[in-house]
Amino acid sequence: MTKKRRKNKKSTLASALFLIAVIVSVVLICISVGDKGEVSADVSNALTSETSETSPEQSAADISEADESTESTESEISTEPPFEPYVIDQGLYSAEAVVYDRATDTVIAAKDAYTRMAPASLTKIATAITVIEMCDDLDEKLTCTQDTVNVTYLAGASVVGFKGGEKATVMDMLYGVMLPSGADAAITLAIRFGGSETGFAEIINQKMDKIGLTDTHFCNVTGLDEDGHYSTAADMAILLDYCLDNETFRRLCTTKYYTLQTCSKHEGGIEVTNTAYTAFTKAGLLSSYFKGGKTGTTDAAGRCLAGLCVIDDREYVTVTLGAGGDAADGYIACDFIYLSETVIPQINY
Numbered sequence: 001m002t003k004k005r006r007k008n009k010k011s012t013l014a015s016a017l018f019l020i021a022v023i024v025s026v027v028l029i030c031i032s033v034g035d036k037g038e039v040s041a042d043v044s045n046a047l048t049s050e051t052s053e054t055s056p057e058q059s060a061a062d063i064s065e066a067d068e069s070t071e072s073t074e075s076e077i078s079t080e081p082p083f084e085p086y087v088i089d090q091g092l093y094s095a096e097a098v099v100y101d102r103a104t105d106t107v108i109a110a111k112d113a114y115t116r117m118a119p120a121s122l123t124k125i126a127t128a129i130t131v132i133e134m135c136d137d138l139d140e141k142l143t144c145t146q147d148t149v150n151v152t153y154l155a156g157a158s159v160v161g162f163k164g165g166e167k168a169t170v171m172d173m174l175y176g177v178m179l180p181s182g183a184d185a186a187i188t189l190a191i192r193f194g195g196s197e198t199g200f201a202e203i204i205n206q207k208m209d210k211i212g213l214t215d216t217h218f219c220n221v222t223g224l225d226e227d228g229h230y231s232t233a234a235d236m237a238i239l240l241d242y243c244l245d246n247e248t249f250r251r252l253c254t255t256k257y258y259t260l261q262t263c264s265k266h267e268g269g270i271e272v273t274n275t276a277y278t279a280f281t282k283a284g285l286l287s288s289y290f291k292g293g294k295t296g297t298t299d300a301a302g303r304c305l306a307g308l309c310v311i312d313d314r315e316y317v318t319v320t321l322g323a324g325g326d327a328a329d330g331y332i333a334c335d336f337i338y339l340s341e342t343v344i345p346q347i348n349y
Contacts, residue, residue, distance in 0.1 A: 085110040086347050091338050093331035095322030099339055100237040102315040107234060109343050116215055117321055119231040120296025120304050121181045123223030128177050129243045130204045131189050138171040144188045155224055157183035160270060167264040175260060178252040178294060179272040183222040190221045197221055211242050225300040233319045240306045240317045254292030279305060283330020289340040305332040309340050
């Protein structure tokens with residue numbers, strides 16, 4: 001009997017413990033469901049409250065305010081009309097002129113700057129930059145052929161003075177192109193990098209398209225007058241601005257004097273002078289603002305000058321095309337001085 005009672009007691013105790021566990025589980029489940037219900041209720045109440053507080057009239061007002069805010073923002077970010085270049089209607093000898101501010105990439109003054117005309121030896125700016133960007137070795141030796149010497153002589157082109165068969169480095173050839181405006185150097189470079197003068201002219205045209213010149217086409221690399229060979233003052237300004245970012249070109253453009261020391265048939269080398277600087281000195285003129293550039297002269301183009309102008313550490317490109325007179329008259333130098341000392345200071349932009 002004792003053992004049976006103990007067994008019954010154990011059974012009763014196990015049943016009680018099991019019942020307690022079930023009750024606890026049910027309680028916990030209820031608590032959990034209750035919490036979730038409260039959260040759901042909170043969310044539901046918040047949504048109901050927000051919806052009930054916003055009337056149709058308030059929604060319309062909110063939309064109206066949003067529209068006004070948008071209009072206000074648009075008004076704040078709207079800009080003034082594009083800057084209109086100062087029109088140069090007097091004071092110049094040149095038929096075309098442009099002043100280009102390098103800091104803002106803006107034409108700030110112009111005189112008939114978008115009319116196509118012959119660019120003369122300003123063409124050689126394009127020749128030089130195209131060679132520089134194509135050449136992997138500026139110390140490579142090139143040969144100026146007798147044919148090149150003959151062609152440039154018969155054309156009456158300006159030359160460095162190479163003899164037939166004379167060798168010089170690409171770099172010395174580039175100095176020959178940019179300083180004395182040597183057609184012999186330009187054609188020698190064209191043959192090396194384009195196979196022929198006309199072949200290299202096509203390469204140059206492709207380069208000009210990439211730079212963004214829309215009114216320029218070259219038929220040769222020297223700038224000699226030829227049908228279909230043209231540019232504008234505005235395009236020439238864009239070109240020179242582009243070139244001045246190239247360290248090698250900038251050095252060429254701003255050098256006053258140089259000795260071509262690698263010439264194989266000139267003992268002691270060939271001394272050359274930048275014609276852009278002599279445009280001032282031959283006329284007895286000086287300008288502290290002029291820091292370099294390129295000249296050009298042909299019958300069709302007249303006298304031309306693309307120059308770097310620096311005023312109070314701010315850089316400008318000036319281009320003038322179609323001036324008359326001769327070197328001693330210094331008309332292109334006078335025009336540069338007029339642009340730098342009279343036109344630029346009076347422009348507010």
